[in-house]
Amino acid sequence: MIRNSILALFILRLFVLPSLLTAQDAGGVKFENKPLKEILDIAKARNKLVFVDCYTTWCGPCRKMANEVFPQKMLGDYMNHAFVSVKIDMEKGEGIGLVKQWDINSYPTYLVLDADGNEKFRMLGYFEPQALIDTLNVKLRNDTPSVLEQRYEAGERTPELIREYIAELSRVNRLNRVETVAEEFCNRRPETLLSDEEAFDIFCTYITNPDNPSFLYVYKHRSEFISKYGAQIGEMLEDRWRMYAKSFYLTDVGTDEFKGYDKLKMDEYENFMKQNGVSKAAEYTMMYKLPASIIMNDKELLFKNLEQSATMAGISQSQFDYACSTLEKSLTEKSEREQLEKIKELRKQLNNSVK
Template sequence: MKKITLVLNLVCFFALGTFAQSMYGDAVKADVKMKYVYSFGEALKKAKEENKLIFFNCFADWAVPCHSMNKLVFSDQEFADWMDKHFVNFFIDVTTPEGRPLADKYNIRFQAHYLVLNGEGEVVHRIVGGHQLPEFKTILEKALNPKTSLAGMNKRYEAGEKSIKFLTAYADVLNIAGEDEMYKKVVGELFGKLKKTDWSKKEYWDFYWKQIKSTDDEMFKYMVDHKAAFVKANGVNEVNMIITRFYVALIYPYASGKEAYDGKKLLDIYLNAQKAGLPDSNMTYSLYNIAKYRGEHEFGKMMDVVESAVPTWNENIASALDLSLPEIKELSKQEEVRLINYFKSRAEKSGAKKFYLAAINDMTNTDGIKFEESTFNEALKKAKDQGKLLFMDCYTTWCGPCKMMSNQVFKQKYVGDYFNQHFVNLKMDMEKGEGKDLQKRYGVSAFPTMFLLDGDGNVVYKILGGRDVRSFMESIKRGKEQEIPYYTLKNRYDMGDRSVEVMADYFLTMSDAGEMRNAEGEARSYISTLKVPELYSKSAWMLYDNFVNHVTDPEFRYLVNNREKFGEQLGDSVVNKKIEKVIFPMAIEYLKGSVSLQDMVPVWNLVNTAKFSLDYSLVLLSKIVSMYDKKEYGKMLDFYEKEVASNSNDKVRLNLDVILYRLLKTASVEEKKRAITYAKKEMGKAKPGAKDNYMALIERLSE
């Protein structure tokens, strides 16, 4: 399975490189000429009245391909006129509250994505992915013909039509529609009907090579053995590119350090590539040399090949290979400097500039966590001798979140300061050397998994998955300071201990460890079993603070309605801050349009019946939102100038001020000017760290 996945990934490297250059060029028109309707109901009505099909642009604002299609295709006036003549053109962002039901209804999971619907809203044709003109127009022309549309061809197939000509055309339509399972089935039937001597023909080429999974496949061997016929029909570059993909997929794990060096296997691959007739200039051979020199620790020779060959490759695979090189631990200082200089050169000429700069920063930044260059047992002994815990990061080289933790979290100075003081630190690749045994010993099944271990190797705390710095440091400090270690908690729980002191730590610990699927639900269920006085204890509060996070939770309503009793044990400010942390984000989502007015009414009722002080942030916010709902913008600004500006809490003022641009989206120009004047005045009083927030607010109000 790994080999197949790698082949597909490398195929994507090649394909994406070609598509990216042609699809996302800068010299494009940005003005969309399409005439759209923006209501699904209106589109259906208009389609019936005009006896047209509906072209549904399933837009997503985050998706680069969607914007690229706007620039390259939908900005073409001639094409837009043709579309208006043949379709009712309907546009909606399928990630918005209005668009999400349509995304679910029509199973829109990838962007770019386009549908052709009939007047009843039934799918006639589907297009997954971007295409340039005139190809995109040709695809849509098929939708206009009942015999060539996706729906029409589905019917023809179900009726028993299975000719070679039909299956060829049907497979093409299925491929464009992203109907992968049906595509595989139809292509299998197609090649079951073809003679082997027809396999090399141009009309079957795209179907042919996409069926190949490895160099061991019969179809790959046939292509190599009959290469002349394939070259004659499809061109030498096209055929060599496909052969190259599969040999590159075999060599790449060795060149990138993902597989332990095996000179015999590499040589066999090299000789087979030669037998397949790949020319001497083919990247397969330079990749082989990189793998060979890396495996033999000839890093100078490796860099000679890297510097001369890699920049000429497809950018995606070139940058992926480049960025694996800092993982070589045996590089000398001189070799590190050479690699850094190479990365500087690549950063200026590559589209992956930010990744090269990040790699340079990783290699030169010594402020982060300092990891031991030792075996596990040596690191464990060092921790025991120094009376520290061992922090062990269990990673793999292919794991994205592992790289994120290494690049964005472990490198930060204050993280390094804390870890270097309190722990002995060790990184362990779970797919290499003793990492394989440690993976079994500690039951590591997902990456990254991070442990705090005592001097005897017992698990004190476990953290599963990548996370941001704040969340990571909270978990680490909780693990270090927690009185009951992970292995003791598990044992006490298994022995039936359900005391609130144990359970408060247990839910948090197992949640961090990824060993509790529904920690929030189980913690809330446990809370419902507690009685006074333990219900108001500090241990119970740990559960409330970490697992009661929704306004609709009965436990949250209980907390609000009994906040004075909680406050007696914990302090009013602690309890009020928790309540604010749950309700304030929901109010922001309401202002964004993601939460309905109907859902907010009981929230404000809860706030206004809880007897908070009049200057409490949520009391102020409820009054502000009430004025927002009534569009009483002048009255709202009066309130800000008198009540908000005079609030003694800096954070309350800032949190209420920064949402002004959302509150005044439909306000008049004069009202926005008044808000800008207010924001400038508040910025003058703000602490240095808050001034940037006010600058951003002023810019948004000025738009």
């Protein structure tokens, strides 16, 4: 019996295992387990492009591609001939730096680079093997983003090109690049936004940071823009002032848990708004300060924000009442309760005046 088992194991090793290993070696995409610099050197030596699978361990489509698509022989035959391929976890090692450098915002993202590391194009999401081959073939033939980028880098700045280039960048989720291109276009000559409707449409779609020179120009001349484009432009500008205050919220780096707001930066932003003629600056920041101060468990800060918000019509009554009830639970001194009642009375006076 033992002799037969040994013989069976010998046959398995001699015939079956080699055939399995040969099939594994022959099939599927071969990913090099090397740093990017070495990958580029290999690509240069072999005169090939580089295919980069940008993934994370928690990404479901990434795992599906790794387990079901990349092992396919038909895909391996195609890609191993055309590319030097590498997988990079964007949350570990060199991936942490590359995620910013490459402007990666969703997973999986696939980059095709030349041997110098320049991006030729990118693709997003899950692909069946044949669909991936077809898409790569089309991209390699057309190389559309590179053509548009070449025109952009050559100095062309027509609204038509900017819109087309931004649309292509948006399709592959290069959001930082979208912002850069839109800002550069609008900031070059913001005075033309009043006469050029296509250019102004780009401004309305992509310029959301009130610190942007073109935004400040439009806001300064808002009466002219409202006169030409309608009252909704004034509302849009005010909304962007208000919503930007949320960028000063604080979250825990490890857990992404909300921690409150940066008091210094929020106050600086409020002063910046006032300097630029935003009449509701204090109200816009208070819309974020008040709920955040509840989370921060800072009694003194909550008292201060409640007192200020009591006379602000833009602060909803429900938001004000919730902050009051939260604060009330932590009060132990009679003087504190009396102070809270005075704040409530201020709010009541505001409500009566509105009626």
